[in-house]
Amino acid sequence: MxxxxxxxxxxxxxxxxxxxxxxxxxxxxxxxxxxxxxxxxxxxxxxxxxxxxxxxxxxxxxxxxxxxxxxxxxxxxxxxxxxxxxxxxxxxxxxxxxxxxxxxxxxxxxxxxxxxxxxxxxxxxxxxxxxxxxxxxxxxxxxxxxxxxxxxxxxxxxxxxxxxxxxxxxxxxxxxxxxxFDDPAYVDALAQSVERGYEAMEKRPDLLVVSYHGMPKRYLLEGDPYHCQCQKSTRLLKERLGWDEAEITTTFQSVFGPEEWLKPYTVEEVARLAKAGKKNIAVIAPAFSADCIETLEEIQEEIQEAFIEAGGESFSYIPCLNDDDxxxxxxxxxxxxxxxxxxx
The missing domain is CATH 3.40.50.1400 (Rossmann fold)
Structure with missing residues (x-):
């Protein structure tokens, strides 16, 4: 009616x-x-x-x-x-x-x-x-x-x-x-971006650094699931790419304040990797759906600089998914x- x-x-x-x-x-x-x-x-x-x-x-x-x-x-x-x-x-x-x-x-x-x-x-x-x-x-x-x-x-x-x-x-x-983060279509889109990025590079990177935005470790201990979801996200990406553990690693960026945050810190880890002989790395930031200050300035300037100063030779950034189809x-x-x- x-x-x-x-x-x-x-x-x-x-x-x-x-x-x-x-x-x-x-x-x-x-x-x-x-x-x-x-x-x-x-x-x-x-x-x-x-x-x-x-x-x-x-x-x-x-x-x-x-x-x-x-x-x-x-x-x-x-x-x-x-x-x-x-x-x-x-x-x-x-x-x-x-x-x-x-x-x-x-x-x-x-x-x-x-x-x-x-x-x-x-x-x-x-x-x-x-x-x-x-x-x-x-x-x-x-x-x-x-x-x-x-x-x-x-x-x-x-x-x-x-x-x-x-x-x-x-x-x-x-x-x-x-x-x-575990939606199959999303994981596939992320993997496709890595595959495209690697295909465009002259030399295959020694390691893919998967850098997530950080948070105080205390938040994890108080029940926030973010850290666990990030770890699973890297694993799902690795499995979709068909890679082994030695080709990919998880880090956390954007530390702020005096507290201990989730580790390893990206800026410190890329420097350690360079000193350990990983001279050619790629970085991706899947916690961000769009490139922003943390990826365009922090990763491509501050974090890249830390890697090069520590003896790294080739640093490649794989963009966020942005408006990729x-x-x-x-x-x-x-x-x-x-x-x-x-x-x-």
Missing amino acids: IMKMPSDHPKLPARKVGVLFANLGTPDGYDYWSMRRYLNEFLSDKRVIDYPAWKWQPILQAIILTKRPKSSGEAYKSIWNEEQGESPLMTITKAQVAKLRDCFEAKYGDGVMVDFCMRYGNPSTKSKVAEMVAAGCDRILFFPLYPHYAGATMGTANDQFFRALMSEKWQPASRTIEPY AHIQALVGIAEKNLGGWIE
Whole structure:
């Protein structure tokens, strides 16, 4: 039975399903104040730095945020997309979502709305949830672009999504995705990128260093599954490539603060490898769905420099999956699995 609305009833948009992809975030610019705003939001997140506010905030506001915006701004400036006026992460995320939107439109017409948001910075999660609700999305799949679960990545992205829902008068039904590091299509896309990378190199590397973003070791001991998922991710990649243990190793980068983090540290390990005779290595960073400051500046500048200074000769970086077609198809497949019952 079709219910007839009263003449004075507010007009309702046609029902849609929303798929909202999310990434970490990016400053609006590399100037001091843009960097300070971004770093303040990021480093004030209790999922990222879980020290008590009374202890952490004075250090953050009085010390870190007076110095770090300048050094971080210089790092961003070295990789900034000046033509588009944005960071590479923003450029790549836009390209990913444009392809994802085309895939869903080809299959489902205008019944599925695809967009993206950032956990920190713009476009905000709250603004994009509000846009989807206003457009008629009464069901939203929230899809953080992190293959592995960590409280400081997927966990905090989900937190922000749930906070955004709290602002809606009529909340849409909502779902979040599971970690997808072990999804066969994703693993295959990752392996294909390694195979392409190796084929383009003049000499086969002695070792593939699989570098993941780090976290304090304490988080692992408190129950965060990230470390275990990273180890399994490397194993699945190795098995898909048909390699043995001697051809691949796992490390962790981006150490911050005084605590012990997950080891081995990438910057130290590549130097050790060079001194041990591994003069030709390749590095890949599968915890990132898109190239960003940690891959374009940290890996290709700081970590590469540590390897060369220690006696290394050839350092090759295999890019993130970015908007590679195999990656896009894997993401579409994962989304469709999680949209069961909402789309046909």
